[in-house]
Amino acid sequence: MTLELVVNGRRFREPVEPHVTLLRFLRDQADATDVKYGCGEGVCGACTVLLDGVTVNACSVLAVQAEGARVETVAGLGENGWLHPLQQELVERGAVQCGFCTPGVVLGSLEAVRLGLAGDRPTIRRSLAGNLCRCTGYRKIVDAVEAYRDREGPAS
């Protein structure tokens, strides 16, 4: 089958097998290696992307389900080579160690702030429960999300 979709503003029209996941399509056919394979079962969140503005685990979505959709990955954030303010907070607060979970953490927590799910620290922690991190112990990630929330405020 032929799949048409937009990834980070770039239009793709590609042949795709029906069993191929969105994760695999993004990595192998759309040059989006910033989307990571961590578990393949929708638990770790390393493959988090925005599908028409909503976060999904790309490993748990078939590529064909994204027909006509707009997909955004972490590489699509920021403008003119500048980091997005949340990315900046994560870097400055030491919330990035091995960095493998980071693309998913960025998109997951951005959505949490946008939806107003980043109130107090326990709430931020709950909103991050779908993004596993083995390096940081999460504290500095929560610090960064909190700082970004204070800076931007939830979208109205």
Next chain:
Amino acid sequence: MSVVRDRPARFVGRALVRHDAVEKVAGRTRYAADFGLPGMLQAALKRADLPHARLLRVDTSAAEAVPGVASILTAKDVPENTVWVDVPGQTFRVGALKARMNVLADGVVRYHGEPIAIVAAETEEAALAAVELIDVDYEELPVVTDPGAALEDGAPSVHEEGNLLASWQLHEGDIDAALDGAHAVVEQSYETQAVDHAYLEPEAGVAWLDSGDVITVRAATQVIEHFRDLARILRVPDNRVRVIAPYVGGGFGGKEDMTVEPFLALVVRRTGRPVKMVWSRSESLLAREKRHPMKLRYRTACDAEGRLVAQDIVIVADGGAYALLSALVLLYATTCSQGPYACPNVRIDARVAYTNHTPASAMRGFGAMQVALGYEGQMDLLAAELGLDPLELRRRNFVERGDTLAVGQTLDTHVALPELADRVEAALGPKPEPSVPERRVGRGVACNLQPYGRCVWLNDWASGWVGFELDGTLVVRIGVPDIGGGQASSLVQLAGEVLGVDPADVVIHIGDSALTPLTGTTTATRQLYMSGNAVLQAAGELREELRPLAAELLETEPDEVEFADGSVRSGVRRVPFRDLIGAAAKREVPWHRLSIFRAPGGDAWRSDASWRGRVFPDFTYGCHAVDLEVDPETGHVEVLRYVAAHDVGRAINPQSVEGQIEGAVVMGLGYALSERVVYEDAVNLTGTFAQYLIPTAVEAPEIEPIVVESGEGLGPFSARGIGEPPVGPVAPAVAGALADALGRRLTVLPFTPECVAEA
């Protein structure tokens, strides 16, 4: 060096932004699996379906017929299929350890998931389909699953040589007399479980044949020096193999032994084509090495004042099916099993046995962390016996500078334990009240010691290159694999400090066995200590070589020259590095430097129980405390507060130090409360992250790291290693807090809700 030491540091000690963090947060870092080459094959492994069986027949004919399959390799296709594990300094019970494992199973499989065949195909689908069609006839053999049972007569043998993998024995003082004359004796068994490293990046790599017939493997690894092992397996000279470590998505010891590298190299040798292999999460959980489960038996005695008089310790560890690093892990357990406590009479009987479980090998803490559950549990029991505060009993027994451990190593740097204990106690404040009357709150404390740097008799060394480009910019070249701890950025910080260059302007090239100077493995909490000293030395020597020329250009005395802000300065005069290096190039003054740092060496543990001596360069000490709330009905445990104090000598980047402490504590909490690789008759049942529960942001508490800087340590600027140490105290602190809350001590990890509710 004096110039650096005499003035306040500009960059060392500051929470500078890590260059790798910027790239990672933008998704630009190319990890092992994010790389490819034209015409690349995809490789997959056929793994053993049974934990112990004879291979009667491995039939690949149906698999070979799958369209797109390029090559299938089995044991007979591996030039040198035997990898030797060679550990010097083994004890008399086993002799010098020389154990073997196969790259691909040859005749027998000894654990569930052991690799039997490699399939390389044009597509991943074809490779996986072919793996399914490899037909293996097994003759099932009896399994041995308990290390104690494995050492009994008549146990099924995992290897022909018997099941005793390694053993260390120590007897210092007179243990029996001390026990007889003691005021109080407590005796208790403890048990730790198998856990997985569970880094987010599964094992992966790409290999290809490069110019000069050099087989090049770019893989997620902590050890680029495996190029030598690969050369042996391929039976090619060492200089025909190159290993590149890109930034690694977490290691924790799990990428210390080889993972995908030999399989990739074999396919390249066979086909001449580039090839990629990525392990699935279930493959990683199934067959990747685990942390050693240990059974500990402690008899601990003290006098009326609570001072230890005897520690009688028996350790039986489960090494799984192959030796790997078991002998060394057990050595760490042996030397650290008395804890950071002085004791005149110590007897240790430590053995590690082969079983049919997944091989156990390196994992953060490396044997020194399992025993903390034992030695800290004993301190709690003795404190209760004597009616003393648990931290007070520990204070009475802390080792001090000048004390000698039972193994014979004298502690010759500062021991900050009393200060760490004070800081933790002050940070904690009063114990909180339960949130509802049905729940209970408990408090636990635990201290530890963990070596940094490798055993002295391994004569460890590290080399690093620091140099200027002709335009005056600074470059570091060093073979360090960066596994996420900030290994590379710390070196940038050090080079910038010494030479007066903003670290943000320094570029570092890392992790290439062919192009960057070898600096040893990113393991054993050695990298800041070793490669940090190598870079410090190279940068310092480079500065001194340039100093006379700088003085000449500045028309001043060499002593007056300062290296700062990308220039050499004296008073108001300033010559930018561009001009200095330009002059150096014309005058044949070197503007780059390769240096080797050598750790202090020592004699190997000889083949008898009376050997005494130095084992490690030094230790890092820690003290942790935890408040937690338990629901006795459901067994649910909520960590309310967690305070973790370590003396790091000097924090090169305090933010990275905190990151190591916070991450290790959460890893330790997973070990204490939820993580366990589950086997049934040696069949590994743990196949997904939905079953293997590492802590999420919800379970992780707000950790308060306390970074103490004693100004003493063997690393650059007196730093101590901090990668492994903070993982050790967590489980015993939780055990103490649960005992405080429930009035009963749990001794078998992990303390799952089921266990807690039953207690």
